[in-house]
Amino acid sequence: MSSATIVNLPDPSTARIPKMNFLTRENGLLSWLLTGDHKRIATLYLISITFFFFIGGALAGLIRLELLTPQSDLMAADTYNKVFTMHGLIMIFLFLVPSVPATIGNFVIPMMVGAKDLALPKINLLSWYLYILAGGVMIYTMMVGGVDTGWTFTAPLSTHYLNTNVISAGLAVFIAGFSSIFTGLNFIVTIHKMRCPGMTWFRLPLFVWANYAASILMVLGTPVLAITLVLVILERTIHIGVFDPAYGGDPLLFQHLFWFYSHPAVYIMILPGMGVISEVISTFSRKRVFGYTAVAFSSVAIAVFGFFVWAHHMFIMGISNYAALVFSLLTMLVAVPSAIKIFNWAFTLYKGSITFETPMLYAIGFMGLFTIGGMTGIFLGATGTDIHLTETYFVVAHFHFVMVGGMLMAFLAGIHFWWPKWTGRMYPEKISQFAAVVTYIGFNLTFFPQFILGMLGMPRRYAAYPPQFQVLNVFSTAGATVLGVGYLLPVLYLTWSLRYGAIAGSNPWQATGLEWQTQSPPLTENFTEIPIMDHEAYDYEWLERQQAKEVASV
Amino acid sequence: MSQHAEPHSREAELHIVSPKVYVAVALSLLALTAATCAISYIDLGVFNAVVALAIAVIKASLVVLFFMHMKYSSRLIKLTAFAGLFVFLTLISMTMADYISRAWGRW
Amino acid sequence: MAEVQHQHPPYQRHHFESVAQQFDATNFAMWLFLLTEVMFFGGLFTAYLIMRNWYYPAFVEASHHLSIFWGTTNTAVLITSSFTLAMGVWCAETRRKSGLVLCLVLTFILGLVFLCIKGIEWHAEWVDHHVPGLRFSDADFINPALDPSIYKEYHDRPLSPGMALKTEEYFFLYFAMTGMHALHMVVGICILGFIICRAWAGAYTSGHVTFVENFGLYWHFVDIIWIFLYPLLYLISRHT
Structure with a gap:
């Protein structure tokens, strides 16, 4: 890549990791399992979600391997149903929903607002335990034979027709839901009540705004999913139907209640990622994010509009034409704040001093892939095209572009960006740039053919398909192997860097956030004294003055 | 200064609602319960549901405003x-x- | 902050700057939690609303089999318990220990009374074969004269067999909603027991009222849910 870099590391011959930091403060397993420290809980979360990501990833590999050939030959159709269901459940509820908020958000939000910890440390720990419990129940579900409803638990399929483990899967999602409610609740309280002196709302980093918006969705949306799953479980156990038409229930009511959460859940999954991108783009183009206020409010706007569009998942299910029209129109509105973000990031790049460190590569990848993912969402939000495209691979490609191309790219950007802060050490730059490029190529190879497959009419959720679709499926499977390499590499070199990475110093990126103004890894209470915010967010001149002052005083 | 040091939130903390208010609210809640029960015996057509829910909203507002101190909150x-x-x-x-x-x- | 270090009271957690901030934060957190509860019950209320519109005759006649007497009594009991708890918060704020304990114990007893009455009602439904899934029969709705006491009061017309089946839907939602509410009561009563022990030891009458206040919010919220369940389940279907 380019030789220009903003990385500014301390002299390796004298640099040391600070002896006193949150990792070394206490030792022993119990000091981790009973910790209240948001940075330790974030670390626990990071390890757990990585574990589940690779389980979900392995299942994705099986799916792609099965789809290599038109016949259902690697596994039987019902096994395939279980595999894609478990892939969806694990990836959505145990990886994507907690991914950025519970790990990176947990780690940096208290520091970004200048607080010693999240407002409710015990609730934060409880949220992790609930997550682990949910993960345990999910693994139990897999062990005893899995579930094959699809991640949507569609009634009456889930309540009447299947005899797989819907109850334990529903329970796992129910528990995971409360884990995410507690994370969101904690963020909202922290952002409102724990800001340091001088930290006004419009001095907050955009990452905080994005997580705030996502937290609102977690707190208000998730309980509806919880009660829906309770009703599904009751329906299965005592055979009384709110949703099952055989007992007088209404399956569309299930769809309404389910998508009332699960559409906002899509924004829970993408908004924190957008926050990461704002931080990264600003830092690596050395410019304040263009239109800070617009970007901040666009996060909140996405959260608010997110509650009004859920029925666009139901256009073919027999909802009224008039409701479909209204929901379709409202869906188009969500495109506006999303576009505001993309345009403002592009304007931030304009005339910036851009350097291409790994987080920036992921961020640029995000912008491209998210734009495609978002634009294809317009196709699906329009009632006419939706009837042709829904339940085909077009939908699969669309949400993978947003979720994997968007959120996962953003997650990796964030992990690389804050890795020096988290561990005190740099990741190896060249190989990680390579991994970022591999991920981008692998991703496009995997999912772009699926758009075409969907257009041609290949339905989703089938183990077998007509032979004329094979060429594109082979492309897709080949891409998945490349993508797999792209995801394995970071695990390897990040683990390597824990011991052998260069010492990062407190601010390797010359970034402006408060989290960069303290040592790496930070102290348990984050700052030696509570900081006072006396400048705007992303004020690089303030940083220069600050550094000049330090040099003068030395 | 930071948000938490603003005077109004301190006031909210220190505001103590007098027991007289609580007694008055409790009595009106009980009276409204009796009223909604009595009205349900009169045939008002569709308005039975409207009146019952209106009274429920009033009762809930009383609880939120006084018992839950919303009236004195930030x-x-x-x-x-x-x-x-x-x-x-x-x-x-x-x-x-x-x-x-x-x-x-x-x- | 370059302030003089205040003497922190023992109940202030280390990561808060002041007691006021701690109070504000936990109070706000409690409200947010209640927000999730609103949406949790919101799903049930939505289901009830839609089902009631679909199967209106079944819902009306099924609702006639609830006891308005017990429903009204229970509403009064719950409102009174909210009142005693509000008085308890006042006692804590004005540092009256014995008053606080008395109020909390009264609330505790009223909570148990509520659950007992609810138990009486559920038992009546069990006896009448109105427990969906476990012990249900729609005979009462195909032939309303089978239950003379209710028939005398409402003169319900017989429902068609298809519609009579839908009364099970009403009773399911009735049990789901009152059951979920009762579950919240049980959780509340358990926490209340814990609070009474702590209040007895004087934990809440030394200026630290946050926990009692926040528990009060929870209890009043559960009260509000009942305030809506009462008309929806018992009252609005008396006349068709």
Whole structure:
């Protein structure tokens, strides 16, 4: 890549990791399992979600391997149903929903607002335990034979027709839901009540705004999913139907209640990622994010509009034409704040001093892939095209572009960006740039053919398909192997860097956030004294003055 | 200064509602319960449901405002409660919008 | 902050700057939690609303089999318990220990009374074969004269067999909603027991009222849910 870099590391011959930091403060397993420290809980979360990501990833590999050939030959159709269901459940509820908020958000939000910890440390720990419990129940579900409803638990399929483990899967999602409610609740309280002196709302980093918006969705949306799953479980156990038409229930009511959460859940999954991108783009183009206020409010706007569009998942299910029209129109509105973000990031790049460190590569990848993912969402939000495209691979490609191309790219950007802060050490730059490029190529190879497959009419959720679709499926499977390499590499070199990475110093990126103004890894209470915010967010001149002052005083 | 040091939130903490208010609220809640029960014995057609729910809303508002100290709380708390109500009404009204307009047929 | 270090009271957690901030934060957190509860019950209320519109005759006649007497009594009991708890918060704020304990114990007893009455009602439904899934029969709705006491009061017309089946839907939602509410009561009563022990030890009458205040919010919220369940389940279907 380019030789220009903003990385500014301390002299390796004298640099040391600070002896006193949150990792070394206490030792022993119990000091981790009973910790209240948001940075330790974030670390626990990071390890757990990585574990589940690779389980979900392995299942994705099986799916792609099965789809290599038109016949259902690697596994039987019902096994395939279980595999894609478990892939969806694990990836959505145990990886994507907690991914950025519970790990990176947990780690940096208290520091970004200048607080010693999240407002409710015990609730934060409880949220992790609930997550682990949910993960345990999910693994139990897999062990005893899995579930094959699809991640949507569609009634009456889930309540009447299947005899797989819907109850334990529903329970796992129910528990995971409360884990995410507690994370969101904690963020909202922290952002409102724990800001340091001088930290006004419009001095907050955009990452905080994005997580705030996502937290609102977690707190208000998730309980509806919880009660829906309770009703599904009751329906299965005592055979009384709110949703099952055989007992007088209404399956569309299930769809309404389910998508009332699960559409906002899509924004829970993408908004924190957008926050990461704002931080990264600003830092690596050395410019304040263009239109800070617009970007901040666009996060909140996405959260608010997110509650009004859920029925666009139901256009073919027999909802009224008039409701479909209204929901379709409202869906188009969500495109506006999303576009505001993309345009403002592009304007931030304009005339910036851009350097291409790994987080920036992921961020640029995000912008491209998210734009495609978002634009294809317009196709699906329009009632006419939706009837042709829904339940085909077009939908699969669309949400993978947003979720994997968007959120996962953003997650990796964030992990690389804050890795020096988290561990005190740099990741190896060249190989990680390579991994970022591999991920981008692998991703496009995997999912772009699926758009075409969907257009041609290949339905989703089938183990077998007509032979004329094979060429594109082979492309897709080949891409998945490349993508797999792209995801394995970071695990390897990040683990390597824990011991052998260069010492990062407190601010390797010359970034402006408060989290960069303290040592790496930070102290348990984050700052030696509570900081006072006396400048705007992303004020690089303030940083220069600050550094000049330090040099003068030395 | 930071938000938490603002004077109004300190006041909110220190505001102690007098027992007289609590007694008055409790008595009106009991009176409203008796009233809604009595009214339900009169045939008002569709208005039975309207009146019963209106009284329930009044009762709930009394509880929220006085027992839960909303009246003396910060704007943030008021906004929070309002947000909950708003999203709940969104759920009900948007869902009902579908159910009601299904009867209109095709266009 | 370059302030003089205040003497922190023992109940202030280390990561808060002041007691006021701690109070504000936990109070706000409690409200947010109640928001999630609103949406949790919101799903049930939505289901009830839609089902009631679909199967209106079944819901009306099924609702006639609830006891308005017990429903009204229970509403009064719950409102009174909210009142005693509000008085308890006042006692804590004005540092009256014995008053606080008395109020909390009264609330505790009223909570148990509520659950007992609810138990009486559920038992009546069990006896009448109105427990969906476990012990249900729609005979009462195909032939309303089978239950003379209710028939005398409402003169319900027989429902068609298809519609009579839908009364099970009403009773399911009735049990789901009152059951979920009762579950919240049980959780509340358990926490209340814990609070009474702590209040007895004087934990809440030394200026630290946050926990009692926040528990009060929860209890009043559960009260509000009942305030809506009462008309929806018992009252609005008396006349068709």
